[in-house]
Amino acid sequence: MEIAVISGKGGTGKSSISAALATIAAPVVLADCDVDAANLFILFEPTHEEEIVYVGAQNAVINYDLCLNCGTCADYCRFDAISFVEGRITIQEINCDGCKLCSRICPAKAITMVDSDKSRIYSGTFRNGKMVYGRLAPGEENSGKMVNIIRNKAKEIAKKNSFETIILDGAPGIGCPVISTIAGVDKVVIVTEPTMSGLSDIERTIKTVSKFNVKAYVLINKYDLNEEMTDKIIDFCADSEITVLGKLPFDKIVVDALSVRKSVIENAPGSELSLEIKKIHKKLIPN
């Protein structure tokens, strides 16, 4: 079973909850799909058994020995990436979308496409099973494609080791890395918090998830920061026919566990919070 843990809003506690679930559900494959801010490897310090070079987008590069400075490429580029700078045709790498049209239409064949190959995907063993995670090179694009490769790797490892559960820790937001994380999974857990922002974000997240045929659950973290807002979120979920898995109080023990590189279940197994998470796990994965 593939379970994705996501949250529209960042910082609601996705990764801490993924880590806790991965501890309870062990042995698991834990896949960190938050590729531009991967964190779970810090907590679980997996071994490096395999490294995959990930080629993301391409960038257009001009060979000035051949360039006629005619400006045809600038006319065709729809991403405002090519313009004359001090009289010379110039590509702004940041705006280049990698569509390759400039390279195809250049009359002097002066533009080539260069792969960005600095991103990596790693897999290895950690104390609760196997782990797959990506490290997108700073500034790299196309994180959705990387998430797809991570998920395929996770499935392959799960099959090989006969692990039943794959937990995907997703990115914040609702764009391409998140869509790639939830497409085709069995269950999605949306972790939220009782703030106006949390409520606004969960509305957008639920709408995004509803475009896919997956069972969605909501978990309200730090519920005691604003109980009135917690009730509003519960009402909203009832209206949207989404099951609320449970609510967790704000507790410093989550950060304390993180500081000693442990999940909250590992560091404080008998705590009220841990017991609550175990109940949530049971609801999510009934035996």
Next chain:
Amino acid sequence: MKQSDKIKIAIASGKGGTGKTFVATNLFYSLKKRDYDVDMVDCDAEEPNCTIFISGDLVGSTDITHKVPVIDEIACAYCDKCRQYCNYKAIFLLPEAKIIKVIEELCHGCGACSVACEYGAIREKDVVQGEVNRYRLDNGCYLTEARMKIGVMSPVPVIKAAINKAGENNIKIMDSPPGTSCPFIHTVARADYVVLVTEPTPFGLSDLRQSIKTLDGMDKRYGVIINRAGLGDTKTYDYLKTNNIPLLMEISFDRKIACHYSKGELIAKEDIQWREKFIDLFNNILKHYGDSGN
């Protein structure tokens, strides 16, 4: 209105939920209250939240579109050239069965397929990617919001459009999306100075390093705010000191702040001392921006 030098400040963070929007909205409010000529841009197009904290009159809403191909199956020769030209795998083609389809979600609107087609079989239609909303506030300030349409893959076109449509005031505060990939890059690329908001935990530090690597690669000036100080450990402070990175502000963990925020309230509105703190932050930013020789 107070005149000041032009500066665009992006409030960003690698990790989500560190307090970007909290800092951006309170900084904006404090400057506005002090009569600075300031505008705000909400660049977090996937989950825009600034309007929860800052309200104004909606004075304009623009759909942001891109061009997606429409294939005329009668004119199409199923020659495969458009599929070869598409670098995003957005054209699905089975020549023998004469099946050709555009997968609109994958299309980036580059126009390569139209260029490729030799049979005049491709025309284009506008597809909405999101909207840019402009709100007029008091004191001649504007809030421009990028709002991606749900289900769209990339917020970048909407972010770029929102920054282009931002107000005319000299100071611009941009609330950035989290992370270090394209949405973040396209926001900070347009900023003169970047404020990175972090929290003093191992996750916060790891993401901060990633953000800094990205900004160094872009030759951007930046400083750091540590939010929820008192939680976690001291490693973030050590890192800033070792690398000579300015610590612009510290915000202690305080349930009261969290509670105000949860209700959609601005602490700088409720508490004049906080307004002063955000004005100090602005002066700190100007000082470091000036020192960096820009």
